[in-house]
Amino acid sequence: MAAADQVPFDDRGLAFGDGVFETVLMRDGAPLLWPRHRARLRHGCRTLGISPPDDAALEACWQPPASGLEVLKIMVTRGSGGRGYALPERQRPRLLYRRTAFAPARSRWRGVDVCLCALRLARQPALAGIKHLNRLENVLARREWQSADIAEGLLADTDGNLVEATAMNVFWRADDAYWTPPLDASGVAGTLRAALLEQGRVQEAPLSAETLLESSAVEQLFVGNSVQGLWPVNALVTPRGRRLRRFAEAAGAPLQADAHALLGYPTLSRED
The missing domain is CATH 3.20.10.10 (D-amino Acid Aminotransferase, subunit A, domain 2)
Structure with missing residues (x-):
């Protein structure tokens, strides 16, 4: 599972929307409804034929913990490669995430x-x-x-x-x-x-x-x-x-x- 702060030009998520994402409410460092977010992310990856990130990689997305409300956005793309719409022979999915302070409307x-x-x-x-x-x-x-x-x-x-x-x-x-x-x-x-x-x-x-x-x-x-x-x-x-x-x-x-x-x-x- 490759990680990147910037998406390369040839990333398939950028080029084709070839990936999935989750938007998770965090309260005092804990992701709410996390089992459901994790299950939906894995189901989406399986549907698209992308290897999902493991628990350790996902849990790293909210470290270190912080106080208050945040929104965590996680994206998993198929990564780079392949000719046109054809899949790359060796897939290296890319995990990206960002946490931002949040206040509900x-x-x-x-x-x-x-x-x-x-x-x-x-x-x-x-x-x-x-x-x-x-x-x-x-x-x-x-x-x-x-x-x-x-x-x-x-x-x-x-x-x-x-x-x-x-x-x-x-x-x-x-x-x-x-x-x-x-x-x-x-x-x-x-x-x-x-x-x-x-x-x-x-x-x-x-x-x-x-x-x-x-x-x-x-x-x-x-x-x-x-x-x-x-x-x-x-x-x-x-x-x-x-x-x-x-x-x-x-x-x-x-x-x-x-x-x-x-x-x-x-x-x-x-x-x-």
């Missing part, structure tokens, strides 16, 4: 507006769920809005099914339960999402963008990830800010409390 725990993006995610089961380095769909979707009043953008696939947000997973409340879309054809299977599924706090179910817009059965909506926590959605808007529909107040909802407990974030009350 606490004001967004009380509620945000999100837009419905025009871009549609391609359905590709071979890559579904993993956090590979080719995020061009997310980049194009993020270009659709500029207003600071819009916190995130929701993405549906080419069949019109809700999948995720540009950098977060999606959850909703309907029929006295919490739900999240299945990610068997596209999208990133987030580690916070995985933990909530394992706890039985959410279940998988399909939801079309059309139903999200029109059905009053979808009472509350959330976007969240393992770094920022869970943001309740106040309103769904267009990228230009025109309101499409509102959702019931959800700050301090049980799902948010469960998600924040996993990350060491405070639970909000209705009065916060």
Whole structure:
């Protein structure tokens, strides 16, 4: 496993997006939800046919430990070599990482507006769920809005099914339960999402963008990830800010409390 502070020109991660990454919340030197991040990174490496880094190499990414909150970003590329898209005969994967101080967007725990993006995610089961380095769909979707009043953008696939947000997973409340879309054809299977599924706090179910817009059965909506926590959605808007529909107040909802407990974030009350 080769390491580098700078990516060489011929690195396949740079050239082709041939690799995977993880973004990990660190609290006082400890990586939160680490078994899930490690498992997803290894699964992504296996999917792409890259030898994953061993535990010692990964643990070195957060040494020496520090106090407070940080975000650790880990990238594993296939390394250099090969002619065109052909794989190198001898692969030497490259591990890169960086730690930065972090503070969550606490004001967004009380509620945000999100837009419905025009871009549609391609359905590709071979890559579904993993956090590979080719995020061009997310980049194009993020270009659709500029207003600071819009916190995130929701993405549906080419069949019109809700999948995720540009950098977060999606959850909703309907029929006295919490739900999240299945990610068997596209999208990133987030580690916070995985933990909530394992706890039985959410279940998988399909939801079309059309139903999200029109059905009053979808009472509350959330976007969240393992770094920022869970943001309740106040309103769904267009990228230009025109309101499409509102959702019931959800700050301090049980799902948010469960998600924040996993990350060491405070639970909000209705009065916060």
